[in-house]
Amino acid sequence: MSDRKPLTLHRLRAMHAAGEKLAMLTCYDAAFAGVLDAAGVDILLVGDSLGMVLQGRDSTLPVTVPEMAYHTACVARGRRSAWLVADLPFGSYQQSTAQAIESAVALMQAGAQMVKLEGGGWTVPVVAALVERGIPVCAHLGLTPQSVHALGGWRVQGRDEAAAAQLLADAQALAEAGAAMMVLELVPSALAARVQQAVNIPMIGIGAGPGTAGQVLVLHDMLGLNGQNVPRFVRNFIADVGPTDNPVQEAVRRYVAAVKDGSFPDAVLHGYQ
Numbered sequence: 001m002s003d004r005k006p007l008t009l010h011r012l013r014a015m016h017a018a019g020e021k022l023a024m025l026t027c028y029d030a031a032f033a034g035v036l037d038a039a040g041v042d043i044l045l046v047g048d049s050l051g052m053v054l055q056g057r058d059s060t061l062p063v064t065v066p067e068m069a070y071h072t073a074c075v076a077r078g079r080r081s082a083w084l085v086a087d088l089p090f091g092s093y094q095q096s097t098a099q100a101i102e103s104a105v106a107l108m109q110a111g112a113q114m115v116k117l118e119g120g121g122w123t124v125p126v127v128a129a130l131v132e133r134g135i136p137v138c139a140h141l142g143l144t145p146q147s148v149h150a151l152g153g154w155r156v157q158g159r160d161e162a163a164a165a166q167l168l169a170d171a172q173a174l175a176e177a178g179a180a181m182m183v184l185e186l187v188p189s190a191l192a193a194r195v196q197q198a199v200n201i202p203m204i205g206i207g208a209g210p211g212t213a214g215q216v217l218v219l220h221d222m223l224g225l226n227g228q229n230v231p232r233f234v235r236n237f238i239a240d241v242g243p244t245d246n247p248v249q250e251a252v253r254r255y256v257a258a259v260k261d262g263s264f265p266d267a268v269l270h271g272y273q
């Protein structure tokens with residue numbers, strides 16, 4: 001896999017159009033970037049989840065642009081072919097479009113190929129401004145962890161019909177504004193499938209069932225390194241790997257294969273109603 005051609009937005013769109021599922025994982029450093037890339041992961045996400053996973057915080061809110069830029073640069077040095085997305089952290093795009101552009105520039109100069117930001121509604125003109133300036137954008141709807149205190153915890157989103165209709169309208173507006181990809185987090189499987197059918201950009205699900213164009217998990221979760229409070233949508237991919245010289249790469253290879261053949265996620269085991 002290490003000699004595969006670099007993924008581009010054009011190739012990701014072609015894969016989606018051809019019905020090939022997209023496999024994404026979070027990644028925060030060069031060592032893992034090399035392993036994930038060699039295992040065939042399509043998209044690496046330098047997620048602001050690093051605030052919880054690497055820094056031990058209880059939310060993503062304290063993470064800063066310099067911290068995201070540091071980890072993005074580390075991942076950029078370790079990857080070969082995978083597409084590289086970096087999260088705009090909390091507080092780095094909420095003030096103004098100018099602030100969002102400045103923050104996105106910092107992550108793009110660190111090596112990101114696309115930035116991700118959370119929310120619908122007010123983010124639509126921000127997404128349009130970034131896209132107009134040549135910065136590819138991934139949107140993020142459903143459970144948006146930077147709003148955890150407003151949402152009242154890590155709760156499934158879009159459960160009632162009004163919230164589902166709002167999420168669908170937001171997804172359509174963000175795609176219209178030029179978002180080229182969208183994460184759907186912790187939403188009922190039926191809603192995620194409905195949004196994917198209505199919007200012609202690849203949706204990347206996490207706790208959103210099997211009906212999206214792609215899947216993402218936090219790397220440490222799927223490697224069984226997150227002991228307590230593992231969300232139900234996570235599957236441990238390393239537990240069944242037998243003795244082999246690179247068990248992490250084998251676990252990630254199995255994740256990629258399971259996403260591509262549709263065996264992960266299971267609608268019942270990993271999804272929500």
Ligand SMILES: Nc1nc(=O)c2c([nH]1)NC[C@@H]1CN(c3ccc(C(=O)N[C@@H](CCC(=O)O)C(=O)O)cc3)CN21
Pocket residue numbers: 049052053060145154155156186218220221226229230231232233
């Ligand atoms: N290690 C890690 N993995 C993640 O997936 C993740 C992070 N950190 N940090 C940022 C957010 C927080 N996330 C979470 C955290 C907990 C649940 C959780 O416990 N969910 C319940 C369902 C709640 C409900 O039914 O409303 C579950 O049982 O899965 C979900 C997503 C997802 N993201």
Ligand SMILES: CC(C)C(=O)C(=O)O
Pocket residue numbers: 026045046047048049050087183185206216217218
């Ligand atoms: C869970 C994914 C989608 C994310 O935003 C992150 O890791 O920060």
Ligand SMILES: [Mg+2]
Pocket residue numbers: 047048049060087145
């Ligand atoms: Mg994030």
